[in-house]
Amino acid sequence: MTASPKTAAQPRTGRRAVAALVLLVGCLALQPGAEAATPATPAALAPDLGREVLAADDGWAAEGAGTTGGSAADDAHVFTVRNRAQLVAALDGGSAVPKIIRIAGTIDANTDDRGRELGCADYATDGYELPAYLAAYDPRTWGGAKPSGPQEEARQASAARQAERVELRIGSNTTLVGLGRTAVLRGASLQVRDADNVIVRNLELRDAYDCFPVWQPNTGGLGDWKTAYDTLWLRGATHVWVDHVTASDRGHPDEKEPTYFGRNYLRHDGLLDITNGSDLVTVSWSRFQEHDKAILIGNGDTVTTDRGKLRVTLHHNEFDAVVQRAPRVRFGQVHLYNNRYVVPEGAAYRYSVGVSTESRIVAENNSFTTPGHVEAADLLKSWNGSALAQSGNEFNGFPVDLLAIYNAYNSGSERDLTADVGWTPALHGPVDSAARAATDVARGAGAGRAG
16 A cells, blocks of 8 residues: 555655755854854745735726735835834825835724823813713704714814724725734724725724714704714725725624714724725625724715715625615626625625615525525615615525515605616626535634634
8 A cells, every 4th residue: 555645654864965065054054254044934834915916807996007015115115014103104194105014913093102002081172971972962952953063073173083093094006904903993094085096805804983973953854973083994996995894893783882962873884985986896795883884986876976986896795784875886887796794693684785876786596695684675775876786695595586575565755776787897706606605704714713
């Protein structure tokens, strides 16, 4: 019987030769002036995610010159950062110099320059106090006007102090990547503003917590609390690849916040917003978890300058316990394929895909798993939108025609959706069956699973 390569006996002459070679290398390493070599480790042999670029045809971000991020950075612009101060220095104010920034461990944006943790009380200034704010703007006495006066001014000043800490700007030609399986950026609002060619990969983005929400009255209803920070915000950004990211409110879920003026005191905004003329974006193999409004593409019905922009591909992502906006789209040409949607039993839910003004969405081979009280017709919601092409989608393991069910369910109450979106996706990888994609996404999506 022939021995396997792992167990086969090595010839004695071979063992002697190897031993002699090891001895020679060791002796050379110990000569005066020589430095001891670091043995190769599995981590050292792993692919360098910071140097990787978006593959050709991988979604809208591959259009034109593609998306390469900071892959061309010289050695002087490759950073490993372990705290907020180091991260801010590496970001260099959003400069366009090619750079690779590797995040090691957990970085908390709510820290001072010495690394001391900061809480909401540390940001509060000019006499701001929540009880005083609530007393000042109680709709029963204040009415329907927007808050103004000392407490609102104090809230704004306090909010500005927090924003100075947590808003972190990523410039053009940058790759921001987590090292290994445990890289976390907590409390930050990452912002790609008026920048091109950016990659964000293998990173958990957690709990962009707003200490100072503002009350917005609504003369036609109860009003609402509005928060300031998206976990990742693309604003006027082009050629952006978001890959193997996990985004959530972990640590401070909004559902556990109190109710003021009859409304939940929200602390978080979007997990990923793509607005203000952003274009050519691919979001892949990422997890969006336990959040209300996950992804907004296009920020206003009247922002007609977004026409021809907001071209976005979302593939192999998981939306787990997301209430709505997965995504909600205005104006954009958006390709959704091979995504996994999971609504746990007892979780709040409104809809998954929002079809809004002039959006043109193609939804292919996505998997939706919901409890019994969620109907297939609930998966879509239209606000002045009319175009969605779909094929190969599954609902609780069965084929579903999203368009036909939506139109049948909403007949007479809302205008019908049409499959005529006016374009056909050309930039994409293989489109697997919904069932196969759901299995692959469950195993492979999210931070710590790239490479």
